[in-house]
Amino acid sequence: MKIHQSRSDRVFDGVNVFFLTVILCLTLYPLIYVLSASVSEPARVMNGEVILLPRGFSATAYAKVFKNNDIWLGYGNTILYTLVGTAINLVMTFFGAYPLSKKDLWGRKVISLLLLFTMYFSGGMIPTYLIIKQLRLVDTFWVMVLPGAIATYNLIVMRTYFVSSIPGELFEAAEIDGAGVMRTILNVVLPLSMPILAVMVLFYAVGHWNSYFNALIYLNSRARYPLQIFLREIVVQNQFSDMMDTTEGFAEQAMLTESIKYCTIVVASVPMLILYPFITKYFTKGVMLGAIKG
Numbered sequence: 001m002k003i004h005q006s007r008s009d010r011v012f013d014g015v016n017v018f019f020l021t022v023i024l025c026l027t028l029y030p031l032i033y034v035l036s037a038s039v040s041e042p043a044r045v046m047n048g049e050v051i052l053l054p055r056g057f058s059a060t061a062y063a064k065v066f067k068n069n070d071i072w073l074g075y076g077n078t079i080l081y082t083l084v085g086t087a088i089n090l091v092m093t094f095f096g097a098y099p100l101s102k103k104d105l106w107g108r109k110v111i112s113l114l115l116l117f118t119m120y121f122s123g124g125m126i127p128t129y130l131i132i133k134q135l136r137l138v139d140t141f142w143v144m145v146l147p148g149a150i151a152t153y154n155l156i157v158m159r160t161y162f163v164s165s166i167p168g169e170l171f172e173a174a175e176i177d178g179a180g181v182m183r184t185i186l187n188v189v190l191p192l193s194m195p196i197l198a199v200m201v202l203f204y205a206v207g208h209w210n211s212y213f214n215a216l217i218y219l220n221s222r223a224r225y226p227l228q229i230f231l232r233e234i235v236v237q238n239q240f241s242d243m244m245d246t247t248e249g250f251a252e253q254a255m256l257t258e259s260i261k262y263c264t265i266v267v268a269s270v271p272m273l274i275l276y277p278f279i280t281k282y283f284t285k286g287v288m289l290g291a292i293k294g
Helices: 009-040 042-046 060-066 069-100 108-120 125-134 150-167 169-176 181-190 194-210 213-218 225-235 250-291
Strands: none
Touching: 009 060, 009 250, 042 250, 060 250, 069 108, 069 150, 069 194, 069 225, 069 250, 108 150, 125 213, 150 194, 169 181, 181 194, 194 225, 194 250, 213 225, 225 250
């Protein structure tokens, strides 16, 4: 059955479509431009001929990037930091949010208030560095995954999900069946928490993948640098010496410079772009769970 729309409804829908289209174009244009510039001929990129679509085709920049050992080193380190860090984040956030979702937890409000306090106030960069130094974490693998083991905002989001999306009757039924705390968590809570866990995986994984500030402060060994530090060296500091062939002329190197920048950005962004579509369905599922709750 066709639903009749009033004139005001059609105007409202038209305005929404217009603004959403503008936002979509503003979001997609930088992505398309960077991808186009990375595969275009270096001379045309240097001359500013690339506006949206590629001009010519050249894989020279990609060949330079993939031959660079620092890129592969950074990739390996970042993947390791992301996998281990996200696993620690999920465990810590889950076992922090689940008890706080229980109304019979003693001191629940005080603990929640203390956690909320950390969102607005911190000890500062220098005291934090001194603490990490005293813990002997400077220039170690763990300095990249332990200091940010819990994001308070994500913990609050997960706690809210437990309260609003998992009926209390399920816990009562599990208790009647003789299930202990761990069995209830494994057989009841975890299966129903897949949407929020998937969202947390995306939030934390993207954070670890894009993280460079902690590495900039706490890491001294180049062998432990994540990909984003090498990306910073290439894009911001224009350090291309390891990628350039000494037989190339100055003009050719100058033309390759811009293409290598865009190519490096693409290479560093691809894993997260691949991950996102697999996580999107859980966002929809989470919305549906909230919608059908009576």
